[in-house]
Amino acid sequence: MGHGLASLIIRHTHRLPSPTGPTGDGDVVARQLDAALMSVGFKLSTDLLAHLSGLSAATVVETAVLALDAARAMVGDHVQHNVYFRDFPTQVPDTFDFWQECIAAALADDATRDATATQLRSGVLDLLTLPTYGNYRHTYAEMLAVHDELIAAAGDRMTVLHLGGVLDDEVTAAYLALAGSTTPLGDEHLADLRALAAARVDGPQPEEIPIRENRAVVNAARLGVGADLLLDTVTDVLRLACALSDGDVTLQEPTRFRALPRPVRRALLAGLDGVVAAAPGKLADVPAHRERWKRLGERLHPHEYPRWPGAAAVFAVARGEREARSLDGRVEELLGRRKDVTGAVEQLSTAPGKLFRALDRLLRTARTQEERDAVVAAAERVAPQVSGRVVLSVREHLHNRSGKRGKRRVFVNRLGRAWVTADTRRPVPPPERKRLTAILDAEVRRRLPDPGHLLIDPDVLDVALPLSGRATTSGLGVLPRGSVSPVDGELLRFFVYWKQTFQPTDYDLSALLLNGRYATVSWLSYTALRNVGGEHSGDITDAPNGASEFINLRLGSVRGTFIVPQVNIYAGECFEEVAESFFGFMLRDAAQQGRPFEPRTVRMKSELRGPGRVALPLAFQRGNDGRWRAHWLHLYLKGTPTSNQVEGNRVSVATLLRGMIEREYLTVGYLADLVADRAPSMTLWDGGALPDGPVTFIGLDRPEGLHPDSRVITPGNLRDLIPA
Known part of the structure; x- marks a missing residue:
């Protein structure tokens, strides 16, 4: 293999x-x-x-x-991490002094003297035109030669x-x-x-x-060997066609469908015909992706296969030649013009997942206690048919719908793009909210398996449940969005690495410092190389062979409550276009020295692959006890096409951070509380001796010495905690 x-x-x-x-x-x-x-x-x-x-x-x-x-x-040690300032974090110059040095060098260079002088006379200087700015002035080996070896510490990962x-x-x-x-x-x-x-x-x-995107990927493999396809909706076929064209099986982004071989076309059309023949009502799913179906029809040529009328019906609906009214359309009519909550509940009861997602709106729209009772009764009746992740998602949603004044509504799409707005919705009626919460807790508790002897690392209790794999990123030490984890160390060092594919690409690592009211204290970036107990390693503006930037912070010297690292795309390729890009952070003791990048001090390294021009991987908050904790974000801001800077997005970042920090997430601790009365023994592991027999262990890392028959849950398979 x-x-x-x-x-x-x-x-x-x-x-x-x-x-x-x-x-x-x-x-x-x-x-x-x-x-x-x-x-x-x-x-x-x-x-x-x-x-x-x-x-x-x-x-x-x-x-x-x-x-x-x-x-x-x-x-992240498979690449060489060089720095602009060779001695970083020592001997980092004052920003203005550094810029003056670059200008002086440009004026001393015959090739750039006149252009630089002209810019100075105009009052506007482009740093990128200075020959000594933005490019490495020493080799990786020369940089290593000036750094002492890392002193081993007990806190090293x-x-x-x-x-x-x-x-x-x-x-x-x-x-x-x-x-x-x-x-x-x-x-x-x-x-x-x-x-x-x-x-x-x-x-x-x-x-x-159970997950449709997964089914599309598996179906693509099954089609390749002539195995039967797993299809029970017309959208399954659409996702499979996207997979065959290396497109987006989540259907969030457009897919350019490829020309397909005749056997593949026959398989897709036969699959469509089988779905429609078994359940004609599933044609109602077509209008939601009408344009995609039209484009796919141009590749499948359904008119060439009259023996599959069900497949032809799909494309007739897509073209508007045949009506297939969707459930969403019928419900919208009932709730919009007629305000018929009872009728909408009856319609939605045939699609339990949709009913659960509509509970908030149904309860806000209901005008009588009878209607509210009907909504709650329907939710309780269909709860066993709803997927575990939807049950948990609605439970988390209701927990954050307490109706407190000043609440912010945070939107994060499946790609990690985020925005915040004031929550102007009426509150969910408290009695119904309380009843639904109890129903959902009981349903989750019913589905949780008996864990036997449950052994839990306390550090995992504040890890958010991964209700979607898109609430996190791949990497080492990465936790789902909404998780909180302790940060112990004297020096906090961020790093970003990127390697461009085709064109010059300039990523800028920055750190925004905010006070407890989310107001700006200061920042570290290429425009502020030294500030508030920290240093920036210097700006790299071109990365044909890869480039790195670092920020070093002494946590004891930081003024403020929040540290928000971010990666801004100043120019060039986006995160999804570069050959490679990743972010991470290291923790060190003050006396450890070492190179700018020391792999055994890395606590987290995650890929940067998302939409937008500003990445916000996580934020750090100093608590009332003086300890720092990481809040995991995995977010992307749209930003501007070019020239994104920390100075320009600090207000939007602060607003988004506040919304994320104030939101409460369901965590491993929530599930532990639910299962506590069913576990014969539940122990919080103190890092000491392990039980002799098998256990269900939940923690950040698998400890040595567990019984071989133990079930182990760590961040890599945390999704296994979500009941089916």
């Missing part, structure tokens, strides 16, 4: 698929691998070290290359790689887990599912694939 799938398994599970090969004396090479891994913040578990030690040296060497490459990529099963079994387990996920996957996990489905299309399959 190759190293690609093995690397995928390591990244997803922090398990190394059990290497196979001749036995031998691999002890020395295994210990060398362990030492090399420790230099980037990883280590081999005791079981894995013992297993490798019993294999031949050649087998261990091959395994070492795979493991080390995967570990370095996870933490150490991620354990555990011994997995044979690769074939690990790939099957990963496929079943992703394909059968009860929550939507992020873009990278969807791509991983595509690779896994291609390898496992003929093997064991999950009992159910």
